[in-house]
Amino acid sequence: MFETDRLTVEVWKQPLLPSVDRQQIYAEFSPLLSPTVLNHLPEALQLSDTKDAIENWLKERVEESELLTIRDGDGTLIGLLILAHISEQETLATVHVGYLFSEAAWGMGYATELIAGLITYFRNKRRPVELVGGVETGNTASAKVLEKNGFERNANHSDPDTEMYRKLILPSQ
Numbered sequence: 001m002f003e004t005d006r007l008t009v010e011v012w013k014q015p016l017l018p019s020v021d022r023q024q025i026y027a028e029f030s031p032l033l034s035p036t037v038l039n040h041l042p043e044a045l046q047l048s049d050t051k052d053a054i055e056n057w058l059k060e061r062v063e064e065s066e067l068l069t070i071r072d073g074d075g076t077l078i079g080l081l082i083l084a085h086i087s088e089q090e091t092l093a094t095v096h097v098g099y100l101f102s103e104a105a106w107g108m109g110y111a112t113e114l115i116a117g118l119i120t121y122f123r124n125k126r127r128p129v130e131l132v133g134g135v136e137t138g139n140t141a142s143a144k145v146l147e148k149n150g151f152e153r154n155a156n157h158s159d160p161d162t163e164m165y166r167k168l169i170l171p172s173q
Contacts, residue, residue: 009117082099097132
């Protein structure tokens with residue numbers, strides 16, 4: 001889908017079939033879906049306690065949104081980007097943005113780079129796009145990532161638990 005200086009972001013198309021190596025899926029995705037990583041995400045994005053929890057989590061994300069993998073320069077999976085297309089009007093598309101990174105990738109500027117790359121990607125589209133993102137109140141790191149990339153807090157859509165941010169992206173001329 002797009003690349004930045006240090007990241008490759010691609011749509012995840014791994015089939016969830018009985019023939020898929022479950023150990024490989026677990027090994028690759030468990031650092032991303034740990035309790036610490038998922039801590040600031042809504043209840044709907046928490047991992048269940050079932051044997052197939054990771055597979056089920058991935059399947060649910062694919063069913064409701066576009067799930068993209070984030071890999072570093074070595075090809076290691078370090079994060080996930082979730083794009084939920086809320087509105088597809090002719091004049092303006094609205095996309096809810098969510099992302100998560102493994103703990104090993106925290107504090108390295110990847111999230112800021114990811115969002116900047118996503119903005120550039122949408123800027124190259126032929127129509128305006130409104131990106132929206134929710135941040136759990138108190139998760140200042142994620143709020144700063146959005147603010148650094150020009151998102152503005154939307155008080156009208158925020159509540160005591162979640163601060164909502166938005167950014168309108170106009171196509172490049």
